[in-house]
Each structure stands twice: as structure tokens, then as C-alpha cells.
Amino acid sequence: MGPRLGELINEYDVPGAQVAVLACGEIRDEAAGVLSAHTRVEVTNDSVFKVGSITKIWTATLVQQLVDDGLLDLDSPVCRYLPGFTPSLTARHLLTHTGGIDANHFFDTGRNGDAIERFVEAIAAEEHPVPPGTAFSYSNSGFVVLGRLVEVLRGRLFHDVLRERLVTPLGLRTVVTDADEAILHRTAVGHREDGSPATAWAVAYGTAPSGSHFAMSARELLEFVRLHLDDPKLAVLRETQVESVPDLGIGVVGWGLGWMLHRDGVVGHTGVSKGQKAFLRVAPDDGVAVAVLTNSVLAEPLAHRVFTEVLHDGAPQTTG
Secondary structure, three states: OOOOHHHHHHHOOOOEEEEEEEEOOEEEEEEEEEOOOOOOOEOOOOOEEEOHHHHHHHHHHHHHHHHHOOOOOOOOEHHHOOOOOOOOOEHHHHHOOOOOOOOOOOOOOOOOOOHHHHHHHHHHHOOOOOOOOOOOOOOHHHHHHHHHHHHHHHOOOHHHHHHHHHHOOOOOOOOEOOHHHHOOOOEOOOEOOOOOEOOOOOOOHHHOOOOOOOEEOHHHHHHHHHHHHHOHHHHHHHOOOEOOOOOOOOOOOEEOOOOEEOHHHOEEEEEEEOOEEEEEEEEHHHOEEEEEEEOOOOOHHHHHHHHHHHOOOOOOOOOO
16 A cells, blocks of 8 residues: 555544455555544554444355355245245345335334344335335345344344354454444544544444444454455355446445445445444455445545555445
8 A cells, every 4th residue: 555544544534544455365454543533542453443334245144154054045035034025025136235125214123132023024014115126226124134034044143143153253353243342342433524523333223233333343354355255155245136226326336145346346345334434345356355444424535545556446435
């Protein structure tokens, strides 16, 4: 990379950030700035940042493991496993945001172990006017349905499956799934456009109970990406499923199973959560990946500089 991260956060008025680069099998990471403009606690390489919708790649991975284990057919009706949904809705629709489910539902289903189950039951009872498979419509709620599929087919709570099948086997130590875990780490706080800290760490848990509070370090995000580069069974998630998407301002040219597809063979995802923005880009053919985690809504230009230096990729736009 060209300019050091400390120079970039000053140039773009970003309070704090982490950058990690995976290349030639090695991960290099750098941290700069502060976790909060209020506390002035320094960002370190093991600090924890929200990753927002990058969580969807983790969920897609758990779903693919269900397929590999013979527990799920992506093209079978979801109602076979989750009663109440139209028979034409499949897991493939949900993974590609073509399920016709609204982007966000707001059901107060609490934070107990049945939160995802109750949330999905409420979604199933809603009217979904767009038939599955007929249009691309980015949906956070659709991925909560996938989280419930994981629970039903594994017989375990989503976050327990996440830890058992990904976090623990990969030896990850900074991954947190809620605010109670986050306070045990050096945790970043989001910042508004005026540079002031956000008044909440994350969106309400009930908005997306299978991933709304997911956070980690940039290095450990790339340890997860390394799994995708090393495991041939996961390459299917990067295959094109939707060849074109509407101009949503998210800088993609197509969609895989969870992955955003960029030009020149680059895949990735972006995430937004209460003043924090996270960016992930991967060039699978080159074995290169870059993660930029920030605690500012003004972080796109910084991420653009990093990706341009490392991948010569276009500007990373955001989606929630």
C-alpha cells in the first residue's frame, strides 16, 4: 500500500480504521486512529469493528455447508423446512436477493434464543407482493430466514452454529455476535458526518437477529476469507447467479450466492451499521483479499484509495 493508514484517516477525517491484506498466503494488517472520538482509546490490530452486511457471507457459508452435508437443496421450497412461506420460495432465491421479501422488517422479537424463530414466523405471515425469482431486491430480512434454516437443520441456535462451524475451527478470537461480547474487547464506536460518536453501537437487534451485531478485526475477517480461497467446495458461492442488478449505488455487476460480484473477477461485500462502514474485496484468481474496517460514515474515499493501491479496483460503494 502507498500512504500509511495514519495518513489516510487524517486526510479523510475518519476517526479510526483497520486494513488487512491477504497475499501470497500471508496476512498483513495495520491499525490507526481512535475507537471513539469521546474516549480517545487507540485502535489496535485486535480491536473489534462492526462488519454489517458482510455477515451475509458468513451466513451463506453456513448454508453451503448444509448443502454439502446433504441437509439442504437450494432449489427446494423453503416451506419444506419453514412452514408459512410460499412454495415457490427457495434458499437460492434468498441467497441472491430474488426472494421478493422486503428489505427490512421491524419485529420486536426480543434477544432470547427464540428471537430468530419468532422473527421468521412473523415474516412468513406477511404479504410479499413480488413473486420469488422475478426481481432483484436486496433484503436483510431474507438472510434472517436463511439463519433460521441453519437453526432448524442443525438443531442449534444460529450463533452457536456460527461458532461451532466457523469461528472455533478457524481459531478466531475477536469475533463477537452481540454487545455483551463486544464489551470484552477494544470495540469501535461509529461516528456521524460531523465526527461525533453515534449514540448506539448497533441497529436494534430485532431488525436482523441473525447478524445485526456481528463484529471482528480486519485480520480475522481475512482468516475467514482464506477459508473461501482454500476450500474448493465454497467456490460455488462466487459463481454468477444474477447477471445484472439495478443501479443501487453499490458498485456491483452481478450477484453470486451471498457474494457481490465486481468487475475483473473481484468479489466482495460491504456493510453499514450505526456509523461504521466495512469493505471487503477478494480477487480469488490471484489469492488476494483486502478488508477495510472503519468507524465513520465518511469512509468510502479511504477504502477507495486502499483498493486502488492493492487491487486497482473501483470505488467501494455501500449497502446495509
